[in-house]
Amino acid sequence: MRRFPEGFRWGTATAAHQVEGNNVNNDWWEWEHREGTVCVEPSGDACDQYHRYPEDLRLLGALGFDNYRFSVEWSRIEPEEGAFSKAALDHYRRVCAECLANDLEPVVTFHHFTTPRWAANDGGWHDARIVDRFARFCERTVEHLGDLIGRACTINEPNVVAYIGYQVGAFPPGILDADLWRASYENMIAAHRRSYEVLKAGRGEFPVGLTLSMSDYQPVPADDEKAIATRDTIRYFAEDVFLESCRGDDFIGVQTYSRTRVGPDGQLGPEEGVPVLVMGYEYYPESLAATIRRAWEVTEHVPVLVTENGIGTDDDEQRRRYVERALHGVLDCLDEGIEVLGYTYWSLLDNFEWAFGYGPRFGLVEVDRRTQERRVKPSAYWLSSVVRANALSDGSPG
Ligand code: BGC
Secondary structure, three states, X not given: OEEOOOOOEEEEEOOHHHHOOOOOOEHHHHHHHOOOOOOOOOOOOOOOHHHHHHHHHHHHHHOOOOEEEEEOOHHHHOOEOOEOOHHHHHHHHHHHHHHHHOOOEEEEEEEOXXXXXXXXXXXXXXXXXXXXXXXXXXXXXXXXXXXHOOEEEEEEOHHHHHHHHHHHOOOOOOOOOXXXXXXXXXXXXXXXXXXXXXXXXXXXXXXXXXEEEEEEEEEOOOOOHHHHHHHHHHHHHHHHHHHHHOOOOOEEEEEEEEEEEEEOOEEOOOOOOOOEOOOOOEOOOOHHXXXXXXXXXXXXXXXXXXXXXXXXXXXXXXXXXXXXXXXXXXXXHHHOOOOEEXXXXXXXXXXXXXXXXXXXXXXXXXXXXXXXXXXXXXHXXXXXXXXXXXXXXXXXXX
């Protein structure tokens, strides 16, 4: 057996818009219903977790996990500028309390892709006023929930929000503009720094950090100088600027799904012979270890928490193999002396995968789209046994 250190954290993650249902007051809902976007279907009732959270938390607790990462929906808590909903805040207080009742530490994300319509329509992330607006939302929310929070994540994958929203056009605001892309970067970094301070100063005592989408950026050919230089430039803007801004934080959230191959003239597609997943990227579980090492190095040794890692697949056995390989990578990093605090599987439930809709299935638990019934998959029972043993068998993973 290869053992994880004592106190290693085991969790699963979701985000409000992907599971709650009927988040009608944010930019994503508007985007899903707008003509001409690439969204394949709207989120609708999602997994109705807004009402079914007690069942989901019971289930997760019974599997032996010790934390649940979820996000609070800004557009519910502050439906119009400066108008805060006590009922919505009370709801999230109940969710935190229910986590604790199931021996799950609440890991709360304050921004996971969605922005209230009033803020999105009034400049969104490319307008500097968002920094104060987001800080005020964090301040009010932590005043209400802070004593129950176990860990806080400020902004989820700011690099993805900025890149897909301003360079690719598959996420709102869908404005392809390099200046606005740069402005959104600056504002997100400033918002992370401000909210970090606000959350540390507010009610409760808990670690605070940012969660970043990372990829194992590989030059092709591996020793080609131009490919290495191109890789470094792409990776700098995709990741390093954010990692550098997180130096000194309590932790850095690493979120990894695959690798990115980069040739001398730019990004390449998948390598021939490597399976490609429904998300369009390669099956490549080894990327987790590579990104943990990278985050540790660039942040100058901020403790790493894997806040997302997983696979969208209909083949649950492939999921088990993917996680097993990724976890061997985590153990390698621990052996090298990197401080890895824990592992969070994305996702607890099959849920709304943004522009892809309900096609990709990342869940450890299946959700019947008609009845909302939950069914635990075999991979969940397997991961549960790893969690309970806090160890992985030595055998070479498939
Ligand atoms: C996001 C999740 C998403 C997952 C799988 C991450 O980019 O934080 O919201 O569902 O990856 O694609």
